[in-house]
Amino acid sequence: MTLVLQLAAACGQLTGTGVKPFQTGSDPDLRDETSRQTSHESLLRLDDRELPQFADAATSSDTTAGVAIGNLEELATAIGVSRLRQSGYRGQGQRIAILDNGFSGLKNSLDSGRLPPTIVYVPGREGSASADTAHGTKLAEVVHAFAPEAEIVLINSNGYSNFIRAIDQCLARGVTMVLYAQVWEYGGNFDGAGFINREVNRATSAGILWVNAAGNYGLATWEGQLRAIEQNATGDNPSTNPAADQALMDGAWEQRYIRFHIPSPSLAKIVLTWDDFRDEKTWRTREDFDLVIEDASHRPIAASRMIQDGEDHGLDEKYSAHARELIRAQLPQGTYYARVEVKNSATIARLPKFRFSIDAFGAQVLDARSVNSIMIPADNPSVVTVGAWDTAMSGTGRGQLWMKPDIMAPSRLTFADGQSVLGSSSAAAVTAGALAAWQSRHGRIDHNGFNALRGSDAIANPATRRLFVH
Numbered sequence: 001m002t003l004v005l006q007l008a009a010a011c012g013q014l015t016g017t018g019v020k021p022f023q024t025g026s027d028p029d030l031r032d033e034t035s036r037q038t039s040h041e042s043l044l045r046l047d048d049r050e051l052p053q054f055a056d057a058a059t060s061s062d063t064t065a066g067v068a069i070g071n072l073e074e075l076a077t078a079i080g081v082s083r084l085r086q087s088g089y090r091g092q093g094q095r096i097a098i099l100d101n102g103f104s105g106l107k108n109s110l111d112s113g114r115l116p117p118t119i120v121y122v123p124g125r126e127g128s129a130s131a132d133t134a135h136g137t138k139l140a141e142v143v144h145a146f147a148p149e150a151e152i153v154l155i156n157s158n159g160y161s162n163f164i165r166a167i168d169q170c171l172a173r174g175v176t177m178v179l180y181a182q183v184w185e186y187g188g189n190f191d192g193a194g195f196i197n198r199e200v201n202r203a204t205s206a207g208i209l210w211v212n213a214a215g216n217y218g219l220a221t222w223e224g225q226l227r228a229i230e231q232n233a234t235g236d237n238p239s240t241n242p243a244a245d246q247a248l249m250d251g252a253w254e255q256r257y258i259r260f261h262i263p264s265p266s267l268a269k270i271v272l273t274w275d276d277f278r279d280e281k282t283w284r285t286r287e288d289f290d291l292v293i294e295d296a297s298h299r300p301i302a303a304s305r306m307i308q309d310g311e312d313h314g315l316d317e318k319y320s321a322h323a324r325e326l327i328r329a330q331l332p333q334g335t336y337y338a339r340v341e342v343k344n345s346a347t348i349a350r351l352p353k354f355r356f357s358i359d360a361f362g363a364q365v366l367d368a369r370s371v372n373s374i375m376i377p378a379d380n381p382s383v384v385t386v387g388a389w390d391t392a393m394s395g396t397g398r399g400q401l402w403m404k405p406d407i408m409a410p411s412r413l414t415f416a417d418g419q420s421v422l423g424s425s426s427a428a429a430v431t432a433g434a435l436a437a438w439q440s441r442h443g444r445i446d447h448n449g450f451n452a453l454r455g456s457d458a459i460a461n462p463a464t465r466r467l468f469v470h
Contacts, residue, residue, distance in 0.1 A: 091147025100136025124156035146433025181425035183375030223370035229345035251368030268360035286310035
């Protein structure tokens with residue numbers, strides 16, 4: 001892996017010698033309509049494109065040719081891969097699919113020898129585009145560095161329909177392992193189920209070992225129960241919708257606010273979800289909540305007010321079928337207040353559980369931070385969820401339900417030019433490369449095999465869950 005050229009906008013950019021997290025937040029195209037999804041059968045007819053002919057959209061900004069991972073041998077020794085490689089186990093016989101939103105910089109990675117000419121790229125559905133990010137390319141470089149003889153297939157999974165198609169491709173191509181260093185902030189109730197995990201289960205039930213980043217939301221997630229509804233009529237808490245009720249929530253500041261801090265100006269993605277997802281994407285919630293962000297003076301500065309009424313409104317952007325609200329806003333440094341509103345408390349027949357997450361570099365929730373900060377599909381019990389062991393800065397997500405992460409790995413990658421990245425994405429890539437080398441010696445394993453081995457010292461220290469392959 002080399003310098004990460006473009007991280008998600010909410011994470012900021014790598015500058016100087018500072019260490020920034022290799023972020024895993026996904027920005028999926030989760031439109032309410034299903035008619036825009038192309039059938040699996042027609043998608044599978046798309047021809048592969050050999051990477052040497054792939055038009056590289058980021059050539060002009062990729063200046064990292066020839067830059068190698070400066071601490072590769074240090075990491076390889078720390079996790080046992082050096083000994084395997086010296087014995088001739090270098091990932092041969094493994095076919096690894098890397099599913100990601102974008103693969104900018106591919107041409108330069110090929111020209112510099114950081115990726116092999118045999119690599120295969122599978123584009124998204126016709127008419128769709130990959131995101132302008134080098135995230136997937138750099139993950140591939142990490143995997144190739146640790147398991148240079150493994151076959152690598154890069155698949156555009158940008159958006160929900162491309163995600164489904166990517167799993168179809170994995171099944172059709174005989175993939176042995178998937179690396180997915182992305183997470184979804186919605187699409188399930190964070191219990192291992194939901195319609196995103198239902199698609200992942202198609203891969204894992206076929207014996208594919210799915211390696212997923214835990215996400216970097218450990219410091220930026222709040223989860224709590226709705227307690228009651230009160231009418232916002234006092235005027236002491238200004239609202240952009242004065243007629244709306246304000247939700248009272250257990251663990252919230254003054255029972256109604258989730259406070260969060262932004263340490264430096266950032267483009268932030270703020271997501272509110274509640275536990276009304278199903279395994280079918282076509283499910284439409286009737287529970288209608290809104291999300292409002294206030295500044296330190298309680299002045300509303302942003303709001304998401306989509307309408308959830310359980311009906312099919314096609315492409316109308318005012319409506320959502322899903323139990324979520326989302327705000328993207330450029331926020332200055334400071335402390336902010338998020339609150340939940342409901343248009344009509346009489347329509348709320350139960351007490352839902354809310355989850356609030358913020359994707360911005362260094363963002364921290366200040367109130368009752370959730371102990372369950374694993375996102376989707378890292379919450380799936382059939383995937384290998386990887387966290388970063390080497391720094392608290394990464395904010396690795398954790399989950400109590402399935403005792404996630406399953407394994408911890410080093411994530412700090414340094415380069416010859418002094419740049420560094422860290423976080424659960426790079427930890428997941430390191431793990432995928434190490435497990436590929438391990439499987440070239442011991443044979444293929446699925447998640448059940450992984451779980452059986454985790455209690456021994458074959459792939460990790462049983463006490464600490466730290467990655468070490470023999």
